[in-house]
Amino acid sequence: MNVLDVGAIVLGLAILVAGGESLVRGAAGLAARFGVPSLVIGLVIVSAATSSPELSVTIGAVLDDEPDLAVGNAVGSNIVNVLFILGLAALVLPLAVKRRLVRFDVPVMVGISVLLLVLALDGGISQWDGLLLVLVATAHIVLSFIVSKRDPEERPAEERDAQTEAPSQPRWKGVLTGTLLIALGIGLLVVGARLLVTSATNVATGLGVSSLVIGLTVVAVGTSIPELATSVIAAVRGERDIAVGNIVGSNIFNLGFVLGLPALFVPAGIPVADAAVALDIPLMIAAAVTLLPVMFTGFAIKRWEGAVFVLLYVAYTVYLVLAATQHDALRGFTLVMLYFTLPVLAATFIAFTAYEMGIRRGGRSAMSREP
Numbered sequence: 001m002n003v004l005d006v007g008a009i010v011l012g013l014a015i016l017v018a019g020g021e022s023l024v025r026g027a028a029g030l031a032a033r034f035g036v037p038s039l040v041i042g043l044v045i046v047s048a049a050t051s052s053p054e055l056s057v058t059i060g061a062v063l064d065d066e067p068d069l070a071v072g073n074a075v076g077s078n079i080v081n082v083l084f085i086l087g088l089a090a091l092v093l094p095l096a097v098k099r100r101l102v103r104f105d106v107p108v109m110v111g112i113s114v115l116l117l118v119l120a121l122d123g124g125i126s127q128w129d130g131l132l133l134v135l136v137a138t139a140h141i142v143l144s145f146i147v148s149k150r151d152p153e154e155r156p157a158e159e160r161d162a163q164t165e166a167p168s169q170p171r172w173k174g175v176l177t178g179t180l181l182i183a184l185g186i187g188l189l190v191v192g193a194r195l196l197v198t199s200a201t202n203v204a205t206g207l208g209v210s211s212l213v214i215g216l217t218v219v220a221v222g223t224s225i226p227e228l229a230t231s232v233i234a235a236v237r238g239e240r241d242i243a244v245g246n247i248v249g250s251n252i253f254n255l256g257f258v259l260g261l262p263a264l265f266v267p268a269g270i271p272v273a274d275a276a277v278a279l280d281i282p283l284m285i286a287a288a289v290t291l292l293p294v295m296f297t298g299f300a301i302k303r304w305e306g307a308v309f310v311l312l313y314v315a316y317t318v319y320l321v322l323a324a325t326q327h328d329a330l331r332g333f334t335l336v337m338l339y340f341t342l343p344v345l346a347a348t349f350i351a352f353t354a355y356e357m358g359i360r361r362g363g364r365s366a367m368s369r370e371p
Contacts, residue, residue: 049182083316125263
């Protein structure tokens with residue numbers, strides 16, 4: 001392992017963060033100028049912007065003939081987004097969610113996650129598979145705008161902007177600023193992605209760790225930093241729609257475009273490692289499915305649920321490290337997780353979900369009996 005490679009990884013991550021921040025600000029500013037609802041900003045505009053590092057890294061990995069790094073980056077980012085980033089955001093502030101997220105967007109996220117597993121069972125993502133993933137993600141974007149126009153719950157973005165921007169600011173000036181920020185962000189993301197892919201590959205080779213593990217951990221967390229900053233800052237500011245919508249939208253974008261688009265331009269497709277099909281993609285699906293009952297019980301993600309998500313991500317990362325290094329503690333750790341920790345967490349979630357649903361039914365029954 002070369003010290004220069006480690007330094008390049010740090011530099012690449014810093015450039016990605018700067019690029020993601022610039023892209024987020026530019027995209028959100030332009031969307032607000034045109035009156036796009038806040039939830040759609042999170043689901044489509046901000047999520048696409050914050051997923052740009054993943055797209056850049058995946059394209060770079062495919063061009064460098066590192067398919068494991070490409071797949072690990074996209075799948076690992078989705079796991080990071082739900083378990084770690086959404087968990088941290090909920091710890092900062094319990095996240096209330098709109099009904100459309102539970103009824104439409106989260107099911108789409110679960111559906112495209114299951115679709116990826118089905119497509120990858122033959123050992124790769126072909127060009128036709130990539131086209132299907134892109135079409136599903138594109139359909140979600142189109143439907144998001146259609147649904148938002150019919151949803152009376154959604155507050156137009158210009159109402160929020162009116163509190164932060166001077167009314168006298170010329171419209172053209174805001175549009176020009178947003179466009180320049182987007183262009184700057186894209187340029188930084190391209191440079192940062194190339195640095196990160198090359199350096200991470202060199203470090204993985206030097207340590208004897210597979211590219212899949214590097215993609216699932218270091219690169220996945222690094223490219224998810226824009227999502228982390230956006231969701232936590234949005235939670236602090238009370239912009240819960242953006243905080244949650246950013247994560248759900250990013251996960252759909254990661255599978256539909258981050259994996260789908262590169263596959264379209266690779267005749268042989270993108271190979272998917274057996275380890276990813278056996279463990280990482282099913283875990284990504286499990287994390288996505290977990291959001292359904294969590295959100296359905298009161299349409300909120302509570303602090304204790306956020307804490308559980310973070311702990312699960314830490315446990316997953318520890319498992320990956322132990323497995324990659326063939327540590328003696330791997331067997332004991334696996335047994336504890338399989339036969340104690342996970343069953344206890346599952347029982348806790350089921351019990352609290354039943355309790356919350358019971359309270360909601362009781363509340364509706366009491367209201368129906370009122371004269």
